[in-house]
Amino acid sequence: MAKKIKTLIVEDSKAIQVIYDAGLKDAVFEKYFEIDGNDALEIYATWHPDIIILDMMIPGMSGYSLLKEIRQERGDETTTIVVASSLSSRDMVADILKLGVQGYMVKPFTHKEVSQKILDSYRKMNPERADAALVDLELERKQPGMERKAYESPRSTVDGDKVEYVAL
Numbered sequence: 001m002a003k004k005i006k007t008l009i010v011e012d013s014k015a016i017q018v019i020y021d022a023g024l025k026d027a028v029f030e031k032y033f034e035i036d037g038n039d040a041l042e043i044y045a046t047w048h049p050d051i052i053i054l055d056m057m058i059p060g061m062s063g064y065s066l067l068k069e070i071r072q073e074r075g076d077e078t079t080t081i082v083v084a085s086s087l088s089s090r091d092m093v094a095d096i097l098k099l100g101v102q103g104y105m106v107k108p109f110t111h112k113e114v115s116q117k118i119l120d121s122y123r124k125m126n127p128e129r130a131d132a133a134l135v136d137l138e139l140e141r142k143q144p145g146m147e148r149k150a151y152e153s154p155r156s157t158v159d160g161d162k163v164e165y166v167a168l
Helices: 014-023 037-047 063-073 090-098 111-123 127-142
Strands: 005-010 029-034 051-054 080-085 103-106 164-167
Touching: 005 037, 014 029, 014 111, 029 037, 037 051, 037 063, 051 063, 051 111, 063 080, 063 090, 080 111, 090 103, 103 111, 111 127
Parallel strands: 005 029, 005 051, 051 080, 080 103
Antiparallel strands: 103 164
């Protein structure tokens, strides 16, 4: 098994946190959940995550301000950042993309495709680790007797399993 991918999830909705917790498998992802932008910045500075999943509308420092702080003020171009937001206007998405994110997921979504979408974004900067993580996920799926828990949120079941995702 490859080293776990340290993933900071900045999301204030408990329902969406449950989706991430179910979708990002413990065998691959070491997860840290934070609801506040200011606190997330502190965790980022001390924990040094490999991936940040970032909601734009969070308490404290907004997700957009946090993204700007990490990319522009701190000059970090190596941490994979995936924005997950219900904001989907072309102008907003264009502004976010200019700040160097590796992926943009439009809410609502379900737990079923979260790992794949996050690893697709991670692959852009770390192809070897992303591929190793996919192997680990596949091995976990093939484990006999593994119980699967399905978590659903009323906000995540629009059009069944539909996940809107903008590949960059």
